[in-house]
Amino acid sequence: MTGTVSVEQRPAFPVLDSLRAVGALAVLTTHTTFQAGSYVRNGAWGTLLSRLDVGVAIFFVLSGFLLARPYLARAHDRLPRPATGRYYWKRFLRIYPVYLVTAVVALALIPENEGRGVVEWLRTLLLADIYTTERLPQGLTQMWSLAVEISFYVVLPWLMLAALGRRGGLPRRRVTTVLLALVLISVLWHAQLAPALEGRVAGVPMTWLPAYLTWFAVGIALALVHVAYQSSGADSVLRRRCETVGGMPGACWALVAGLLLVAATPLAGPGLFFPATTAEGLFKHLVYAAVGGLIVVTGIFADPAGRYARVLSLPILRHVGLISYSIFCIHLPVLYAVMQIGDFQLFGGHALTIWAITLMITLACSEVLYRLVEKPGMRLKNFGNTLSAGKAPSRKPQASTTRY
Numbered sequence: 016m017t018g019t020v021s022v023e024q025r026p027a028f029p030v031l032d033s034l035r036a037v038g039a040l041a042v043l044t045t046h047t048t049f050q051a052g053s054y055v056r057n058g059a060w061g062t063l064l065s066r067l068d069v070g071v072a073i074f075f076v077l078s079g080f081l082l083a084r085p086y087l088a089r090a091h092d093r094l095p096r097p098a099t100g101r102y103y104w105k106r107f108l109r110i111y112p113v114y115l116v117t118a119v120v121a122l123a124l125i126p127e128n129e130g131r132g133v134v135e136w137l138r139t140l141l142l143a144d145i146y147t148t149e150r151l152p153q154g155l156t157q158m159w160s161l162a163v164e165i166s167f168y169v170v171l172p173w174l175m176l177a178a179l180g181r182r183g184g185l186p187r188r189r190v191t192t193v194l195l196a197l198v199l200i201s202v203l204w205h206a207q208l209a210p211a212l213e214g215r216v217a218g219v220p221m222t223w224l225p226a227y228l229t230w231f232a233v234g235i236a237l238a239l240v241h242v243a244y245q246s247s248g249a250d251s252v253l254r255r256r257c258e259t260v261g262g263m264p265g266a267c268w269a270l271v272a273g274l275l276l277v278a279a280t281p282l283a284g285p286g287l288f289f290p291a292t293t294a295e296g297l298f299k300h301l302v303y304a305a306v307g308g309l310i311v312v313t314g315i316f317a318d319p320a321g322r323y324a325r326v327l328s329l330p331i332l333r334h335v336g337l338i339s340y341s342i343f344c345i346h347l348p349v350l351y352a353v354m355q356i357g358d359f360q361l362f363g364g365h366a367l368t369i370w371a372i373t374l375m376i377t378l379a380c381s382e383v384l385y386r387l388v389e390k391p392g393m394r395l396k397n398f399g400n401t402l403s404a405g406k407a408p409s410r411k412p413q414a415s416t417t418r419y
Contacts, residue, residue: 028081029328030314032336035077037310039339041070042157043346043377047370050354052362054286063279065286069303071160072230074343076307078164079234080241080315086175087190087235087242093183099172105396106168109340112392113384114161115140117344121154125351128152146218154348159222161344166224167231190239194232201228205297221296229300233308241315261316264323267309274309278302341381341389349377 045067048054054061085097118139122128131139131152138144142162144151151158178193180186204225212220220226244257260267277283283299284291291299317324326332335342350373357372359365 028314029333030317030324031077031081031311032333033327033329034073034310034314034336035339036332036335036342038070038073038077039335039342039346040374041067041073042343043350043374044370045070046157046347047350047373048366050350050361051359051364051366051369053366055362056364059279062286063275066275066278066283069275069278069306072303072307073310074160075164075167075227075230076234076237076304076311078167079231079236080238080311081234082168082171083175083235084238084241086172086179087185087238090179090183091185091242096172096175096179101396102172103168104398106165108392108396109389110161110165110168112388113341113344114142114158116384116388117348118152118155118158120345121348121351122152125153125348128154144218145222148217149219154351157343157347159219163222163224163227167227170224185239185242187239187243190235194236194239197228197232200225201232201300202297204228205300206293210293226300229304230307233304234311237308237312237315244316257316260312262318262321264313264317264321267313271306271309274302274306278306335378338378338381338385338389341384342377345380345384346373346377349373349380352376 045064048061048064048067054065089096122131122136122139138147139152139155142158142165144155145159145162174193174197178186178190180189204223205221209220209223209226240253240257244254278299279286282295283302284295313323314327350369353359353369353373353376354361357369359369
């Protein structure tokens with residue numbers, strides 16, 4: 016590896032922790048304001064609130080970056096690929112325990128979910144609803160995106176094999192070709208394939224993985240750029256561009272604000288659940304890809320000594336990011352309880368009150384889930400290694416609390 020430096024060691028991304036919190040709070044806000052009827056009460060502002068579902072795009076771009084980067088970095092350093100079995104085990108521990116608790120709570124305690132049989136329970140517990148039905152259980156409607164995320168987890172090792180091959184080294188053109196293929200598949204899925212499948216298959220094809228490959232591809236592309244940027248042999252033009260972007264997080268967020276305003280126009284379709292045209296859906300999809308990429312890039316290349324990085328690296332903000340997955344899972348059952356106990360009427364207003372109460376209770380529940388479910392589960396990530404090696408797992412310091 017003459018003329019290069021090792022990039023395999025995972026660097027710290029403290030800002031990404033806080034950006035996960037941004038994504039989770041955006042999803043919580045769009046759901047609470049929908050229940051309050053803000054989408055139709057506030058004109059363009061209401062439509063803008065509906066576009067906070069862009070939080071899902073932020074999550075998917077983050078996943079693409081954080082999960083693909085170890086493969087790209089190890090390929091760059093000509094090291095073996097990450098162990099697939101260990102990767103799947105860590106993904107299972109990261110996702111399923113909190114989901115299982117949330118699903119059981121929603122299915123058992125929300126009256127609208129009463130009467131579901133064993134098959135329906137199993138379908139939900141296995142995250143198979145998006146492939147078998149058009150309606151998810153009450154309190155779990157956000158889980159369509161988790162099912163997409165898990166689909167990405169499953170295919171990522173094989174996607175990286177296709178992009179990197181087996182020879183070692185980082186074939187940038189080959190990786191770029193694979194990423195362009197993912198975008199093409201996603202565009203075709205929106206334009207032709209999903210509409211052709213509607214009504215012919217169970218579930219909702221527009222909520223399946225191919226519809227969102229663009230967002231994951233943006234994250235993988237950022238991982239490719241970051242690995243190249245870290246290498247001392249990286250192209251100087253690329254290095255300068257990365258440094259320029261990293262030095263202007265304010266400009267990135269200004270572009271995000273502008274893109275969201277554009278997304279709030281009829282170009283991106285209606286704000287409610289009315290069907291969008293193919294062109295509108297594709298336009299919104301591509302705008303969200305740009306928004307997710309611009310937000311995540313500020314957490315990758317921002318100057319660590321700059322004010323932006325220092326503020327978003329504050330422990331309290333990073334901790335909210337640490338529990339953001341639990342926030343994502345539990346906020347809809349909490350919102351349901353708030354609406355029922357508070358006697359708030361659907362679309363009846365009181366958006367700020369509903370949002371504040373839901374946020375406070377969700378944060379408290381998420382902290383409990385993190386400490387009693389998520390954190391103990393993640394301690395088992397080295398279980399297989401410990402048994403096979405006959406010794407305690409090594410304790411390497413975590414570069415970031417972003418748990419991917």
